Structure formats: C-alpha cells, structure tokens
Amino acid sequence: MKNISQPLLEEYQLGDLKLKNRVVMASLTRARAANPGLVPTAVMAEYYAQRASAGLILSEGTWVNPQSIGFINVPGIYTQEQVEGWKSVTKAVHDNGGLIFSQLGHIGAGAHPDLQNGELPVAPSAVNIQSQSFTPEGFKETVTPREMTVAEIHKTVQDYKKAAQNAKDAGFDGIEIHAIAGMLIPQFLSTAANQRTDEYGGSIENRSRIIFEILDAVAEVWESGRVAIKFSPVMLSSVGIVKPDEETIPLFKYILNKLDHYNLAFVHIVGPSEDLSGTPVEELQENYFAHFRNNYRGRILANLGFSKESANVILKEGNADLVSFGEPFIANPDLVERFKYNLPLSESDRNTYYSGEDNGYITYPKAVYSESYK
Numbered sequence: 001m002k003n004i005s006q007p008l009l010e011e012y013q014l015g016d017l018k019l020k021n022r023v024v025m026a027s028l029t030r031a032r033a034a035n036p037g038l039v040p041t042a043v044m045a046e047y048y049a050q051r052a053s054a055g056l057i058l059s060e061g062t063w064v065n066p067q068s069i070g071f072i073n074v075p076g077i078y079t080q081e082q083v084e085g086w087k088s089v090t091k092a093v094h095d096n097g098g099l100i101f102s103q104l105g106h107i108g109a110g111a112h113p114d115l116q117n118g119e120l121p122v123a124p125s126a127v128n129i130q131s132q133s134f135t136p137e138g139f140k141e142t143v144t145p146r147e148m149t150v151a152e153i154h155k156t157v158q159d160y161k162k163a164a165q166n167a168k169d170a171g172f173d174g175i176e177i178h179a180i181a182g183m184l185i186p187q188f189l190s191t192a193a194n195q196r197t198d199e200y201g202g203s204i205e206n207r208s209r210i211i212f213e214i215l216d217a218v219a220e221v222w223e224s225g226r227v228a229i230k231f232s233p234v235m236l237s238s239v240g241i242v243k244p245d246e247e248t249i250p251l252f253k254y255i256l257n258k259l260d261h262y263n264l265a266f267v268h269i270v271g272p273s274e275d276l277s278g279t280p281v282e283e284l285q286e287n288y289f290a291h292f293r294n295n296y297r298g299r300i301l302a303n304l305g306f307s308k309e310s311a312n313v314i315l316k317e318g319n320a321d322l323v324s325f326g327e328p329f330i331a332n333p334d335l336v337e338r339f340k341y342n343l344p345l346s347e348s349d350r351n352t353y354y355s356g357e358d359n360g361y362i363t364y365p366k367a368v369y370s371e372s373y374k
C-alpha cells in the first residue's frame with residue numbers, strides 16, 4: 001500500500017495530549033438533538049465515534065446558557081441532563097481512541113424570539129445584525145436585540161465558566177471558545193454591531209475585553225493548554241453587518257498579541273472564502289495564514305477549504321501546526337484513512353446537514369479499499 005509521507009498524518013504533541021495525526025475535525029452543527037432538553041443523544045455518540053480517527057474532534061457549537069440558543073435542535077452544555085448526554089459522546093470517542101474538545105458558544109443577536117420564549121435576544125447593542133435565525137418555522141430575519149447590561153455580561157462570562165466545568169465533568173479533553181462570525185463574541189468585536197460607550201465598547205481594547213474575561217474565567221477550570229479559540233477574521237458576506245472593516249487588522253493584531261500570554265492549545269483561524277480585493281482586509285489575501293503566524297507565537301489551527309494536498313503544503317511551509325476539516329468529515333467519517341491510502345472522497349448531501357435524523361448523519365460508510373487506489 002502506498003503511503004506517501006504526509007505531515008498531516010504525523011503524530012502531534014499538543015501540550016500533554018498526543019494527537020494521532022494533525023487532522024482536526026472542525027465543529028459541525030448538525031441539529032440532531034431534537035428533544036426538549038437539547039440533550040446529546042446515543043446517535044450523536046455514534047456519529048462522533050465514527051470520526052474518532054481524527055487527531056482531534058471539535059464538537060459542534062453548544063450553548064452555554066438558554067439565552068445563547070439561536071438554532072433549532074442544537075445541544076446545550078448548561079444542564080446536568082445535557083452533561084450526562086455528553087458523557088456518552090466523549091466515552092464513545094475515547095473508546096475508539098479519539099480525543100474531543102467541546103465548542104462553547106453563544107449566538108447573541110443571531111437568536112430569535114421564537115427560540116427565546118418570545119423574549120428578545122441579547123447582544124452588545126440594540127442593533128439588528130441583519131442576518132437570519134434558524135427557528136422551528138425555518139429561517140427568519142433577525143430582529144433588533146436587547147442591549148446587555150454590564151451585570152448580564154458578567155453573568156454570561158460566568159456561564160462560559162460553568163459550561164467549561166460541565167465540559168470537564170462530561171469527559172471532554174478540552175474546550176474551544178466559539179468566536180466565528182455569527183456569534184456573540186464577534187458582535188462585541190464589530191464596530192457595526194457594538195455601539196456601547198462603556199468598558200465593552202468603543203476602543204479595540206474595550207470591544208475585545210469579553211474574550212479575555214471569558215478566557216480568564218475558564219482558566220479557573222481548565223489549564224490553558226486545553227483551551228482554544230476559533231476566529232473568522234475575514235468572513236465577508238454570511239453574517240449581515242458583522243463584517244471586516246478598517247479596524248479588523250489592528251484588532252486581530254491586538255488580540256493575538258494578548259493571546260501570546262495565554263499559552264492556549266491553539267488559535268483556530270478560518271481563512272477567506274471569498275476574494276478580499278477591494279475590502280478593508282485586502283492585504284491579508286496573499287499568504288493569509290502567514291499574517292497570523294507573524295503576529296502570534298502560539299499554535300495555529302488553519303481552516304477553510306483545505307484538501308489533503310493544500311493541508312500538507314501549509315504544514316510543510318510551517319504556517320500552521322494543525323489543519324481542520326469541516327464539510328469533508330460529513331460524508332467521510334474515515335477522512336484520515338482516505339488521506340492515508342489516497343482514497344477518493346465522498347460528496348455530502350446538503351439537504352441533510354441540519355435535518356434528516358440518522359439519514360446523512362451516521363449513514364455515510366467508510367471507504368472500501370480497492371487495489372485500484374494503490
């Protein structure tokens with residue numbers, strides 16, 4: 001069997017965790033926790049266990065409290081019942097030799113009264129982010145949220161800490177703070193969505209304050225090497241008014257500089273999905289990940305649109321330490337083996353991304369090895 005040497009398939013020491021390879025499964029919301037308590041199910045445990053040959057799995061985004069809910073049938077990690085459900089997921093992954101971090105998120109202004117018992121969503125400011133919420137009746141336009149009080153921000157930070165503790169109790173190997181466009185944290189970072197005049201608004205330092213408060217809070221539960229954060233600095237079109245602007249580059253320089261002192265497991269960075277020419281972040285277009293490499297001393301997990309080939313290239317070049325794959329894991333539970341044996345990848349069915357019960361969730365088979373793939 002041909003197994004061309006690939007850095008992607010090398011073992012990797014992530015602090016005290018030994019990853020079997022440098023292939024990370026990125027978080028994928030699949031909306032299969034279709035029960036009133038938003039409790040992870042046995043089918044979810046099977047789904048994750050099927051993908052345990054990844055060096056590390058990042059769970060789907062999970063809610064840190066009821067106000068953070070902004071999508072139907074997505075599990076939470078704020079009740080004891082949910083913790084019990086997650087225990088079966090982490091056990092199934094560990095039994096199959098894998099590692100799994102919990103991704104902790106809050107959708108802020110992306111929520112909808114239909115998901116909040118008729119209450120308005122909470123956000124940094126009362127500004128409609130002009131996006132969409134996935135409600136029980138399908139996608140609906142976002143509404144103008146209610147501005148969080150400072151006390152509510154402090155409480156939310158504590159909810160992240162509690163969720164981090166719950167993740168530990170549930171047997172996760174670490175946590176990733178979900179801060180990609182669409183979520184509460186980037187709404188704080190955004191000059192358009194955050195119009196506060198207190199210590200959480202205005203300057204770059206103030207707008208990013210919540211990140212460090214969350215990281216300081218979860219550090220009371222997890223050692224820093226088991227904590228990660230995921231950003232999408234250049235997401236252009238998918239999340240209404242939360243877009244890169246003139247302050248994005250200095251903002252991320254400031255954040256990364258400060259993160260240098262946190263010794264995190266990694267910073268997970270989503271790349272550009274569109275041409276950045278003519279945008280305020282145009283200068284990031286060329287050698288995108290090198291910009292982050294030059295501004296951050298810790299580990300970088302690179303994401304977006306990677307193939308086996310491009311992932312091996314970025315690892316060889318040294319502009320990332322690990323590479324994550326999202327969509328390819330949907331139809332290829334054995335993605336690592338397919339990379340290893342140079343097997344073709346299966347296409348996923350978008351109709352079953354967020355619905356369809358078992359179908360399109362645990363039904364994708366492993367590849368059948370054929371002599372012709374040698």
Ligand SMILES: Cc1cc2nc3c(=O)[nH]c(=O)nc-3n(C[C@H](O)[C@H](O)[C@H](O)COP(=O)(O)O)c2cc1C
Pocket residue numbers: 026027028029030060061103178180230270303304305306324325326327328353
């Ligand atoms: C169905 C689906 C659900 C996703 N859910 C999440 C999520 O819960 N949290 C998150 O950080 N990213 C989520 N993403 C983004 C992926 O983690 C990843 O960043 C993106 O798919 C790009 O990687 P890829 O090109 O390898 O697919 C999701 C993507 C897809 C396709």
